[in-house]
Amino acid sequence: MRIYERLGEGFREGGPDYLPSLAVFHCRWCFPDAERVRAMLPERAAEKALLVRVDCTARIEAEFVAKAFSEGYDGLLVLGCELGECHHLTGNHRALKRFALLRNMLSLLGIYPERLRLMLVPPFDEELVRASISEYVSELGELGSFRYLG
Amino acid sequence: MEERREEQARERARSMLLSGEARAVLGLRGGRGQVLPYLFSRPEELGDLSLSGIYPLAKVALRLLEKWEGGRLAVVSRGCDERHFVELEKKNALDTRRVALIGVACTEEEARECGCSRPYPNQVDAGHPLADADFFDRRELEELLGMKVSERRRYWTEVLSRCIKCYGCRNSCPLCNCVDCRLEESRWVRVGEIPPEYPSFHLIRAFHLADKCVDCGACERACPMHIPIRRLHRLIGEEMKRLFDYRAGRDAGEKSPLLTDLEEGPFTTEGEDEVARFMEAVAREVGWVGL
Ligand code: SF4
Numbered sequence: 413m414r415i416y417e418r419l420g421e422g423f424r425e426g427g428p429d430y431l432p433s434l435a436v437f438h439c440r441w442c443f444p445d446a447e448r449v450r451a452m453l454p455e456r457a458a459e460k461a462l463l464v465r466v467d468c469t470a471r472i473e474a475e476f477v478a479k480a481f482s483e484g485y486d487g488l489l490v491l492g493c494e495l496g497e498c499h500h501l502t503g504n505h506r507a508l509k510r511f512a513l514l515r516n517m518l519s520l521l522g523i524y525p526e527r528l529r530l531m532l533v534p535p536f537d538e539e540l541v542r543a544s545i546s547e548y549v550s551e552l553g554e555l556g557s558f559r560y561l562g
Numbered sequence: 563m564e565e566r567r568e569e570q571a572r573e574r575a576r577s578m579l580l581s582g583e584a585r586a587v588l589g590l591r592g593g594r595g596q597v598l599p600y601l602f603s604r605p606e607e608l609g610d611l612s613l614s615g616i617y618p619l620a621k622v623a624l625r626l627l628e629k630w631e632g633g634r635l636a637v638v639s640r641g642c643d644e645r646h647f648v649e650l651e652k653k654n655a656l657d658t659r660r661v662a663l664i665g666v667a668c669t670e671e672e673a674r675e676c677g678c679s680r681p682y683p684n685q686v687d688a689g690h691p692l693a694d695a696d697f698f699d700r701r702e703l704e705e706l707l708g709m710k711v712s713e714r715r716r717y718w719t720e721v722l723s724r725c726i727k728c729y730g731c732r733n734s735c736p737l738c739n740c741v742d743c744r745l746e747e748s749r750w751v752r753v754g755e756i757p758p759e760y761p762s763f764h765l766i767r768a769f770h771l772a773d774k775c776v777d778c779g780a781c782e783r784a785c786p787m788h789i790p791i792r793r794l795h796r797l798i799g800e801e802m803k804r805l806f807d808y809r810a811g812r813d814a815g816e817k818s819p820l821l822t823d824l825e826e827g828p829f830t831t832e833g834e835d836e837v838a839r840f841m842e843a844v845a846r847e848v849g850w851v852g853l
């Protein structure tokens with residue numbers, strides 16, 4: 413099957429040193445600079461991460477999630493403004509609801525919901541953001557490859 | 563009993579045509595060895611109006627109203643049909659002033675066959691509503707819910723690998739009526755390849771219907787590969803209830819929580835707890851307390 417043919421480099425069954433591939437969507441109002449976002453990712457994951465800047469977390473549709481996984485990314489991370497700080501006022505409200513549902517949908521379809529993470533964080537607190545991301549990435553490492561494990 | 567129900571439906575249809583309340587009646591026509599959708603425009607034809615079939619007529623009504631100039635259309639509607647119209651109204655997909663419903667309650671036999679949870683419309687013109695009866699067999703859902711995530715992955719990849727991307731599920735669904743369908747765009751679903759890559763096609767369709775699906779089962783009946791799609795929709799519908807206390811098809815005035823902010827469409831207490839848990843790492847640090 414195709415998914416097994418397309419195993420990327422660094423493929424392992426999972427475990428602490430599995431290197432997950434990440435698709436990161438970041439809101440342009442709180443995280444405008446892709447390179448700065450990349451710099452906040454754990455070093456090795458940063459290299460193969462896909463970064464996409466979006467106008468609002470609400471821009472991220474179910475299609476993006478479906479595509480990220482069907483392309484074989486191990487995790488999809490969204491960085492956006494905290495509640496109350498959205499440039500479009502309530503875009504992140506919608507994102508929060510959509511992602512709550514999507515996580516459960518993934519689980520029902522056989523994909524670990526932990527692979528999808530929405531972080532509504534204060535962008536100036538780089539240390540916090542960095543720590544949350546690195547926790548997320550190590551969780552992903554534990555889950556292992558999406559192509560292989562679900 | 564059945565004759566009586568059919569007679570009631572014909573009677574209502576006849577009086578609507580005669581009074582000018584409707585210019586034509588969309589229903590099913592039997593009597594020729596098959597049952598097919600038919601537009602009855604003269605009272606004399608109504609003897610052929612049949613209730614012995616289950617067919618998503620809202621889809622037909624939608625097409626008809628696009629082409630048809632003026633006039634009001636009456637549609638013979640079971641509970642699921644009425645719920646389709648409720649969702650179509652929410653989507654602004656049709657002008658409700660141009661539609662009148664002739665409500666038909668399903669018989670126990672029909673409801674059982676469909677596994678229906680609400681086998682009657684709000685407005686009943688023919689038959690007797692089987693109130694408080696739920697014919698849905700939750701065992702098939704329990705089976706899936708009882709699995710581990712990785713087992714569900716195996717289940718769905720296996721089942722969905724039968725998909726030949728015929729679009730039967732989309733075409734039969736009255737609520738799948740966008741002019742440009744994402745499922746046909748190569749950006750989202752690879753073109754010319756079957757089965758569609760997991761989870762694209764089915765996740766996208768399922769999400770688009772999450773706040774609209776009324777669990778009529780038309781998609782599953784249409785699927786030539788016998789993929790239990792309705793099971794997925796049903797499970798998602800239950801999530802919508804659990805997270806937002808939302809149920810599609812209930813009331814045209816009820817907005818989808820996916821389209822509103824947290825004030826207008828809040829989480830349920832259970833949903834809020836769940837979100838708090840997945841946001842917890844962040845919440846702890848910045849003192850984010852609930853919503
Ligand atoms: S059960 Fe299938 S056909 Fe019926 S509303 Fe839901 S998705 Fe559409």
Ligand code: SF4
Pocket residue numbers: 724725726727728729730731732781784785786787788789791
């Ligand atoms: S009807 Fe069945 S086979 Fe056809 S596209 Fe839908 S799921 Fe696939």
